[in-house]
Amino acid sequence: MRPVVRSRTIPCDVERVWSVVSQPDHLPRWWPALARVEEATPTAWTKVLQTSGGRPVRADFTRVAYEYERRFAWRQELEGSPFERIFKSAETQIVLESEGRDATRVELRALEELQGRFKLGGFLVRRAARRRLDEALVGLERALVG
Numbered sequence: 001m002r003p004v005v006r007s008r009t010i011p012c013d014v015e016r017v018w019s020v021v022s023q024p025d026h027l028p029r030w031w032p033a034l035a036r037v038e039e040a041t042p043t044a045w046t047k048v049l050q051t052s053g054g055r056p057v058r059a060d061f062t063r064v065a066y067e068y069e070r071r072f073a074w075r076q077e078l079e080g081s082p083f084e085r086i087f088k089s090a091e092t093q094i095v096l097e098s099e100g101r102d103a104t105r106v107e108l109r110a111l112e113e114l115q116g117r118f119k120l121g122g123f124l125v126r127r128a129a130r131r132r133l134d135e136a137l138v139g140l141e142r143a144l145v146g
Contacts, residue, residue, distance in 0.1 A: 003093075004126055006133035007107040012144045014098040017106060018069045020143060021094050024061075030139035032132055059083065064091065071095050088115040106140060108133040 010017060020026045024045040028034050031047075035056060038046040043063045048056050059081060065073035076083065076090040083090070093109040110129040114122055 004129040008137040032135035
């Protein structure tokens with residue numbers, strides 16, 4: 001399973017970037033197609049995603065990594081969800097690296113492992129992940145810088 005990796009340097013200090021990316025309640029400000037976050041705690045939350053047709057889809061997530069101002073990661077809880085037929089596992093990681101006082105390199109990684117017949121569509125899932133991560137980086141910069 002090769003991760004999809006996208007990165008961008010955002011003209012903002014690492015402390016400010018961390019304050020947004022490490023809080024699930026802030027996800028609607030920058031994560032694409034996300035209508036809202038529900039039932040958020042520091043270690044688990046539910047994303048309510050909006051399909052292109054306007055239909056809401058709920059997805060549960062659990063924090064799996066937290067390294068202050070360095071790394072934050074979450075895993076999608078697949079069991080019992082509409083995604084369980086498609087994915088064997090799905091994890092998103094955010095890695096921050098300070099590039100001086102006023103810049104932070106933000107790297108987003110999507111590690112998505114397909115199962116069954118869906119493995120044949122791996123290139124489509126990777127392309128969608130690239131688009132999603134690119135949109136998230138643009139959204140994050142917009143949320144932080146304007």
